[in-house]
Amino acid sequence: xxxxxxxxxxxxxxxxxxxxxxxxxxxxxxxxxxxxxxxxxxxxxxxxxxxxxxxxxxxxxxxxxxxxxxxxxxxxxxxxxxxxxxxxxxxxxxxxxxxxxxxxxxxxxxxxxxxxxxxxxxxxxxxxxxxxxxxxxxxxxxxxxxxxxxxxxxxxxxxxxxxxxxxxxxxxxxxxxxxxxxxxxxxxxxxxxxxxxxxxxxxxxxxxxxxxxxxxxxxxxxxxxxxxxxxxxxxxxxxxxxxxxxxxxxxxxxxxxxxxxxxxxxxxxxxxxxxxxxxxxxxxxxxxxxxxxxxxxxxxxxxxxxxxxxxxxxxxxxxxxxxxxxxxxxxxxxxxxxxxxxxxxxxxxxxxxxxxxxxxxxxxxxxxxxxxxxxxxxxxxxxxxxxxxxxxxxxxxxxxxxxxxxxxxxxxxxxxxxxxxxxxxxxxxxxxxxxxxxxxxxxxxxxxxxxxxxxxxxxxxxxxxxxxxxxxxxxxxxxxxxxxxxxxxxxxxxxxxxxxxxxxxxxxxxxxxxxxxxxxxxxxxxxxxxxxxxxxxxxxxxxxxxxxxxxxxxxxxxxxxxxxxxxxxxx
Numbered sequence: 001x002x003x004x005x006x007x008x009x010x011x012x013x014x015x016x017x018x019x020x021x022x023x024x025x026x027x028x029x030x031x032x033x034x035x036x037x038x039x040x041x042x043x044x045x046x047x048x049x050x051x052x053x054x055x056x057x058x059x060x061x062x063x064x065x066x067x068x069x070x071x072x073x074x075x076x077x078x079x080x081x082x083x084x085x086x087x088x089x090x091x092x093x094x095x096x097x098x099x100x101x102x103x104x105x106x107x108x109x110x111x112x113x114x115x116x117x118x119x120x121x122x123x124x125x126x127x128x129x130x131x132x133x134x135x136x137x138x139x140x141x142x143x144x145x146x147x148x149x150x151x152x153x154x155x156x157x158x159x160x161x162x163x164x165x166x167x168x169x170x171x172x173x174x175x176x177x178x179x180x181x182x183x184x185x186x187x188x189x190x191x192x193x194x195x196x197x198x199x200x201x202x203x204x205x206x207x208x209x210x211x212x213x214x215x216x217x218x219x220x221x222x223x224x225x226x227x228x229x230x231x232x233x234x235x236x237x238x239x240x241x242x243x244x245x246x247x248x249x250x251x252x253x254x255x256x257x258x259x260x261x262x263x264x265x266x267x268x269x270x271x272x273x274x275x276x277x278x279x280x281x282x283x284x285x286x287x288x289x290x291x292x293x294x295x296x297x298x299x300x301x302x303x304x305x306x307x308x309x310x311x312x313x314x315x316x317x318x319x320x321x322x323x324x325x326x327x328x329x330x331x332x333x334x335x336x337x338x339x340x341x342x343x344x345x346x347x348x349x350x351x352x353x354x355x356x357x358x359x360x361x362x363x364x365x366x367x368x369x370x371x372x373x374x375x376x377x378x379x380x381x382x383x384x385x386x387x388x389x390x391x392x393x394x395x396x397x398x399x400x401x402x403x404x405x406x407x408x409x410x411x412x413x414x415x416x417x418x419x420x421x422x423x424x425x426x427x428x429x430x431x432x433x434x435x436x437x438x439x440x441x442x443x444x445x446x447x448x449x450x451x452x453x454x455x456x457x458x459x460x461x462x463x464x465x466x467x468x469x470x471x472x473x474x475x476x477x478x479x480x481x482x483x484x485x486x487x488x489x490x491x492x493x494x495x496x497x498x499x500x501x502x503x504x505x506x507x508x509x510x511x512x513x514x515x516x517x518x519x520x521x522x523x524x525x526x527x528x529x530x531x532x533x534x535x536x537x538x539x540x541x542x543x544x545x546x547x548x549x550x551x552x553x554x555x556x557x558x559x560x561x562x563x564x565x566x567x568x569x570x571x
Contacts, residue, residue, distance in 0.1 A: 022153035023114055025107050026069070029099075029145060032152075033183040037108075038083040038101040040064045070108045076284065078105050080291040091293035100294055102137045102287045109283045110146050110258065117229075117256045128282045130237070130261040130275040133324035134289030136299065139262045140172055143233050144180040146260065147209055150231045151192065151199070154256075156207050158227035162214040162244065163235040164497040165452075169211050173235055177209075216241035222248035230257040237261035237272040239497020245271040265326040266498020269336045273326065289322045308471050315470065320498070327494075337491040337503060340466055346487060347474045349382075354476055356382050358409050362524030363417040364517055365397055365426050366390060373397055374521035377408055383468075383522055384476040394422055398429035401438075416441050416527035418520065441527055455501040462492070462502050462519075464526040475522075486516040 021028040029035045046066040052058050063072045063082065070078065080086045083101040085094055099107065106129075113126045133139060143161070150157050163169050177199075181189055193200045199209040212221040214234075221244060222232055232248055234240055252259070261282075263272050275282045289295045300322055307317040316327035328338035359379040366373040375387035386404050405415060417427050419440035427440045443458035454460040477483055489512055491503045509515050 018153060021149075023111070025111055025114070025145065025149045028149050028153065032185065032188065033180070035097060035099060035183070037069070037099050038104040039085065039098070040068050040082055041084055044082055070105065075105050075109055076286065086291075086293045088293050088295075088297070095294070100138055100292060102133070102292055103142050106131055106139075106142045106285060107145065109285060110260070112283075113258045125281050125283055127257060128259050128275070129285070130272065130282045131285045131287070132263060132265045132272075132276055133287035134295075134320075134322040135264065136289050136295035137287050137292040138294060140176040140235070141180065143173060143235065143260070143262060144177040147177060147231070147233065148180055148184070150229070150258075151201055151207075151209060152188070154229035156204070156227050157229040157231065158206070158225045159209040159231045159233065160222040160225050160248070161209065161211040161233040161235070162221040162240065164214060164239040165236075166213050168236050169213050174211055214240050214244040216243050219243040219247045223251050225251050226253065228254060228256060230254055232257070232259040234259075234261045236263050236497060238263040238266045238270065240271070241496060242271055264320050264498065265324060266320055267494045267496065268326055268328065268332050268338070270496075276326070286324055288324055307467065315467075336493045338493060339488065340462060340490040340492050340502070341469060341487055344466070344470050346469055346484075347472060348480045348483070349474050349476050350478050351384075351476050354382055354384070356384055356408060359414070360525045360528060361401070361404060361408070361410055361415045362521050362527070363401060363415065363423070363426070364521035364524060365394070365418060365421070365423045366517070372517045374517045375401060375404055376521045376525050377404070377410070378522075378525035382474050382476050383525065385518065385521075388518075394425040395429050397426050401426070401430055412438050415439060416524045418443065418524060420444075439527055441524060452497065453499060455495060455499050458523070459492070459500050459502050461523040461526045462490070463500055464529075465523045468526070483518060486519045490516060490519055
């Protein structure tokens with residue numbers, strides 16, 4: 001293979017050669033960029049392969065023609081083991097000269113769409129292509145190759161590309177587009193003129209690629225495409241608002257168009273989700289990062305380490321970003337809500353003197369009414385409720401938090417308080433009395449750097465709690481039923497562009513008639529993963545009269561006052 005193709009200028013004016021290119025993106029890529037499709041294993045080339053269909057009927061099918069090109073009608077049938085050199089180690093030799101098998105399948109889907117052009121009747125399903133996958137299979141590269149091919153092979157072509165963020169459009173798609181454009185011969189590159197928001201061909205303002213961010217309040221990113229040949233590319237389509245798709249579909253008034261969606265499946269609703277349902281009029285492709293030769297194994301290992309399974313199946317984040325699977329579909333209700341702890345085994349232990357030392361304290365102050373002020377303490381293994389009472393007296397609550405801090409040998413910086421409403425006054429009283437700062441938690445906005453993952457900091461805290469439970473964290477309680485009453489009802493959904501959002505407290509209270517106070521206090525122990533120091537109680541500290549008096553005086557029932565605290569022992 002020659003990675004420096006010698007493209008002849010006369011090909012660009014040769015009608016027959018251009019037609020040849022226009023019907024085959026692989027031929028174009030070979031001759032202009034020196035990149036070839038994935039190579040099938042020899043035993044499958046031009047051979048009839050026996051198989052059994054879904055009805056149990058034995059049949060034969062040809063998967064590849066004599067040139068090694070995909071010909072089987074169902075593109076979802078192809079797998080990595082049908083192609084040579086698809087292990088990460090083997091593929092390194094071909095990197096830059098071969099498409100991966102996943103890219104090859106996607107590009108073949110595009111080829112089949114091209115071959116419907118100019119026909120009185122066509123199979124609409126071939127014109128609409130939707131690809132869901134994990135990270136790192138080369139989706140953006142295929143978008144770039146498709147865009148370059150379409151521009152060059154269809155005079156007057158108009159391409160609209162969009163995504164849900166500036167970063168996705170400019171820093172990812174356009175950057176990758178220029179990487180692939182650089183593979184073209186100089187005279188081809190020079191014919192693709194860059195303007196402020198267009199790639200324009202040969203000074204023809206009606207022949208272009210336009211890449212713009214799609215927003216619900218500005219859905220016209222894909223409007224105004226009225227050329228004879230139109231290509232629509234939507235990256236991270238799962239996070240794009242339905243209004244954008246409505247405008248896009250209204251623009252497809254011509255006869256020769258192709259629509260391509262690409263995305264991690266981050267949301268269980270919307271156009272992209274619907275496009276992957278059985279019976280939809282789309283060519284549906286699904287790929288896992290695990291089978292891609294260009295995905296580093298360390299990425300998968302890190303994702304599985306950061307987002308561990310619940311013992312039954314992969315975590316949602318691994319499903320979405322590695323396996324390319326929609327998460328929580330079977331547990332999702334009609335409104336798109338999914339139980340936060342669905343399929344997770346929640347571990348409880350009755351109180352029997354378990355020791356928590358130097359943990360993190362989470363406080364959810366009550367604002368009056370029926371809500372309870374609740375305080376939890378947590379270490380890496382245990383979470384325990386140490387205060388549960390109906391109160392709105394901030395000074396009284398501050399005093400009790402101070403006592404809890406000392407009893408469990410914590411530091412003030414190990415305390416996180418929901419600082420909305422009465423919480424702000426509680427923080428102020430604690431800080432004045434202790435002379436040290438506790439953490440005032442304002443959880444209505446996401447932390448910097450997490451905006452694409454969570455709608456708010458509270459949602460992030462809830463997700464950390466979920467991971468802790470999935471990894472075997474244990475809740476100490478003598479009132480398991482009260483916990484389950486809350487935890488089984490906590491729900492989340494993924495909103496554009498795939499961010500996690502809990503059901504709001506007011507909506508929760510309206511639906512269920514009570515406030516999830518235990519849960520709220522519990523997640524506040526996750527404002528930091530670990531306490532600032534590891535603490536070992538000494539025998540004298542455990543037996544100190546001050547602590548014993550505190551423990552012995554606060555053994556009222558858990559539902560309306562202090563829960564009993566660990567009596568402790570010698571460590």
